[in-house]
Amino acid sequence: xxxxxxxxxxxxxxxxxxxxxxxxxxxxxxxxxxxxxxxxxxxxxxxxxxxxxxxxxxxxxxxxxxxxxxxxxxxxxxxxxxxxxxxxxxxxxxxxxxxxxxxxxxxxxxxxxxxxxxxxxxxxxxxxxxxxxxxxxxxxxxxxxxxxxxxxxxxxxxxxxxxxxxxxxxxxxxxxxxxxxxxxxxxxxxxxxxxxxxxxxxxxxxxxxxxxxxxxxxxxxxxxxxxxxxxxxxxxxxxxxxxxxxxxxxxxxxxxxxxxxxx
Numbered sequence: 001x002x003x004x005x006x007x008x009x010x011x012x013x014x015x016x017x018x019x020x021x022x023x024x025x026x027x028x029x030x031x032x033x034x035x036x037x038x039x040x041x042x043x044x045x046x047x048x049x050x051x052x053x054x055x056x057x058x059x060x061x062x063x064x065x066x067x068x069x070x071x072x073x074x075x076x077x078x079x080x081x082x083x084x085x086x087x088x089x090x091x092x093x094x095x096x097x098x099x100x101x102x103x104x105x106x107x108x109x110x111x112x113x114x115x116x117x118x119x120x121x122x123x124x125x126x127x128x129x130x131x132x133x134x135x136x137x138x139x140x141x142x143x144x145x146x147x148x149x150x151x152x153x154x155x156x157x158x159x160x161x162x163x164x165x166x167x168x169x170x171x172x173x174x175x176x177x178x179x180x181x182x183x184x185x186x187x188x189x190x191x192x193x194x195x196x197x198x199x200x201x202x203x204x205x206x207x208x209x210x211x212x213x214x215x216x217x218x219x220x221x222x223x224x225x226x227x228x229x230x231x232x233x234x235x236x237x238x239x240x241x242x243x244x245x246x247x248x249x250x251x252x253x254x255x256x257x258x259x260x261x262x263x
Contacts (some may be wrong), residue, residue: 003025015122018059018115021052025111032104034188054079056114063121083110167195172198174251176239179225183233188223189241191216199242199248205235233258 028044055076087106091098132159172192195218201211214222236257240249
C-alpha cells in the first residue's frame with residue numbers, strides 16, 4: 001500500500017499568472033481613480049475588461065484543467081465579455097449609475113474574488129498554475145491570439161471615439177432659485193466634462209451685485225447662498241456664467257423680481 005504524496009503547497013503558493021493578473025487589476029483601478037492619461041490607462045483597462053475577470057473565474061472553477069494556452073485565452077476573453085455585460089445589467093437593475101468608475105469597481109471586485117479563490121484552491125491542492133511557455137505554443141495559435149487581442153483593442157478604442165463624437169462632453173449648467181428664507185437665493189453651476197476656470201456674475205436692474213471666480217474640476221458643482229436686500233429683489237436678478245477668459249456668457253438665468261409688498 002503506497003502512501004499518497006502530500007501536496008507541495010510551498011511551490012503552489014507561487015502563482016505567476018495570478019500575480020500578474022493581480023498587478024494589472026490594481027494598476028487599472030489606481031490609474032482610473034487618478035484619471036491618468038488615456039495612453040497609460042487604456043491597455044490596463046482593456047485587460048481588466050476583456051481578460052482578467054474571465055481568467056480569474058476560469059482559474060477559480062477549473063483548478064488544474066488541462067487547457068492549452070489558446071483555449072485558456074479564448075475562454076477567458078469570452079467569459080470576461082459576458083461578465084462585463086452581466087455587471088452592467090445588474091447595476092441597472094439595482095439602480096447603480098452605469099459610469100466609468102462603477103464598471104471598474106465591479107470588474108475589480110469580480111477579478112479580486114476570483115483570483116483569491118483560485119490561489120487558495122491551488123495552494124490547498126498543491127497545484128501550480130500555467131507558466132508562459134512560448135516553445136510549446138504553435139506559431140499559428142500564437143498568431144490567432146495576437147490578432148484577436150488586437151481586434152478587441154481596436155473595437156474598444158473605436159467605440160470610445162464614436163461615443164465621444166456622438167454624445168460629447170456634458171455641458172455646463174447654471175441655476176438661480178429662491179432660497180428658503182425671505183430675500184435669499186441659491187446660485188450655483190456645474191462644470192462641463194473638462195472643467196476649468198469659470199466666472200459667475202450676478203446683477204440686479206443692470207448693476208453688478210457680486211461676481212465669483214471659480215476653478216472647477218470636470219463635472220464639479222459649485223453653489224452659494226445669497227442674502228439680498230429688498231431693493232435688489234425688487235428688480236429681476238440675472239446670473240451669467242463665463243468660461244475661461246471669454247467675455248460672452250455661455251449660460252444665463254433670470255429670477256423674477258418679488259412684488260413690491262415683499263415675499
